[in-house]
Amino acid sequence: MAGVITAMGSLVWVTMATSKPLVQVSCGYAHTLALTDEGFIYSWGANSYGQLGTGNKSNQAVPTLINMDKERLVEVAACHTSHTSAAKTQSGQVLMWGQCRGQAVAYPHLTHFTNTDDVFACFATPAVTWHLLSVDGDDYLTVAQSLKREFDSPEISDLKFLVDGKCIHVHKALLKIRCEHFRALLNETDEETIEIHQFSYLVYRAFLEYLYTDTINLPPEDAIGLLDLATYYRESRLKRLCQETIKRGITEENAITLLSAAVKYEARDLEEFCFKFCVNHLTAVTQTQAFADMDHDLLKNFISKASRYGAFKN
Template sequence: MNLEAWSLFSLLEPDFVKNLRMVCVFGNSGNEAHLVTQSDDVYALGSNAASCLGLGDVSSTLTPKKVKHLCQKRVKSFAYGTGPHVLACTESGEIYSWGHNGYCQLGNATTNQGVVPALIPGCLKDKKVVEIACGSHHSMCLTDTGEIYTWGQNTCAQIGSGTTNNQSSPRKVSSLFGGRKVVSIACGQISSIALLDTGEVYGWGYNGNGQLGSGNNINQLSPCLVIALNTVVISKVVCGYAHTLALSDEGYLFGWGANSYGQLGSGNKANSCSPTRVAVEIGRVVDIAASHYNNISAALTQDAKVYMWGQCHSQTVPTPILTPFQSLHEVFARFGCPGVTFAPMYTMIHSGNSLMNALKLAFDDATTSDFTFVVQGRDIHVHKALLKIRCEHFRSMFQSHWKEDKDTSLEIEQFSYPVYRAFLEYLYTDELNLGTEEAVELLDLANAYCEPQLKKRCEGLIQMGINIDNVCMLYATALKFDAQELESFCFRFSLNHMTAVTQSESFDQLDERVLKDFILKAAQYGAFKT
């Protein structure tokens, strides 16, 4: 997306912007930022409260300055508190911290403010961290083995240690997870949430607004299971200032906690102590966003529409409204209070008459094309040179000794117009926007044309549309096209909903061999134990 949505970046040089790969905006006024370039240099700009920019001083800056201690460290993520304090996680699993430290939130066993990024010492030294999160003044991280470590302020038990004493260095959250693996973490201002690989959700810390989903307003000293979600499988959880949103593997959205600005999307402003299904009217949801900095919520639906609700600038919006935006980030940039990024924004940004914009405009342009595909009686205008560059299939087809190289058009009979057009547009733009059924047909095309990257993209699109009625059909499709990631996803989904899946029509229609293998595999995972 365009960085112009944030006024903080209005002075950036175009050449600098073009080289960015990741951007984060944070701060109580949304006036501080970290930027990572394609060449792995890290920059910062903004007001620099509590030395949160990591530049080694307290001076603000309107122009980007290098954060020398993070350059060439392969930083993959940032997390921010409201002090503010900052965490940075690298691809190798190291954590750096700096900024405000009045509550030990830097994890360095002191309360000294950090002016430059420093590795967190102690028990994390031999751990590989894969995810980080910050509340107002506490910090969390998740390791590749599914362990949670927390530190910082603990006045409301937000670090889950079983006490309310602040914690000056990382400490493992010991909880009765039953040996199950934690796969994701999130923080509200003074609360914490964990998502397990079983789809279960646990919460702990402050619960005055019901943000833990426990059915009451009692603070929790240790992780507590959100029992009201035991009939669904949750795939993602996010936290706002004092509310929580959860997305199920079937695309259902649930919300609980504070709702004075309508941030739950329930249509009213009443708080909820238990998860309630919300935003039913917008259809299947595939992604959600919230930030502990504010009271706004956003969702992306299966048909690529972006909705928002909650505190949208000074307005209270209790029901999801459709936006013209193409990204969840744009909701927070334009309507968040403050306008922060809810998560790191990975991007390649182009401005003006860039090559990418020129290619988008060139697709299906009859005035510049030199070849036409005719699909179901409709023309699609393309350029041979670009197709040869982008696709091995066309590189072979448009060789000088083949008939097609001398022709100016070709009729395609084995694929539908919407799918073939989407394929050609993908070659020009790298973008795909298809429903589940069309994505299945495009997967067939990707397999036939030997396009592995397109195949992976199709698998991702199909996963967004999986439900109980179609999962068996899609499982068989994945086997047919050797789409291993899709096969695994369908199988896990089936395990989570085994009773309903085995009663579906598509289960009855499975090929005998596929059915036998499916049942044997499910049995190995204990699906039929009593």
């Protein structure tokens, strides 16, 4: 019970000391990691294997900022059975430190993994597997891998989209299976080339790639355009993925831009998230150019809602 109380007290300390809301907390065997909404990690607890990521093996009774010369972090991970720590960057890179196959790694190191689960499956002691790992040879491709490889490949495609003067090669059957819009469109036309004018090449290519891979890989500002497309095509899952991408990439500089987009495309959950971020970083957000250029009606509604939220009490 004392350990739980200490951890809760430390979380309060992080929030009060940094004035930054926490978005994720992970607990290891005897250490804790906390991620702020700006992508910084604080750690405290036991450090016999360097699991705090401070560059040494000294235990820390109070939360300590881990200094990383990396891009914004969006995920932290620890396991209650191990002294291992992991984190994931906005671009998908995975870092690890602590007890790694019996060795002590006192500072975060870059790995070849694409998710933090694999860190604990391959390097933690004892190993912990949260999802299935493929043990097939390199010459075997799953269905998902095969589809991904054939995206935008002209070899066996039977349809191409022309966007901003650039071609994207696809397969009619897959598009019909994955998207109601294309099922209706391709049942009415035998064209081998379709021109697209209302969306950019970057956005439309990301949309078609999503149909092949079920994932999106865009920075938050470009994900706004994909959110517009998802709304237009009534792709609810894609719309949710866009919102999650935008949430992970929000900063003080782009918060108002993302809030405006959420309002425009009626993404209520994203709108509330962006609004709370703006209120929690009100001073910095109001000094940005995006705030100065804010639409009058949106500005009026923002000030009114922020006032009700208690943002101007002090």
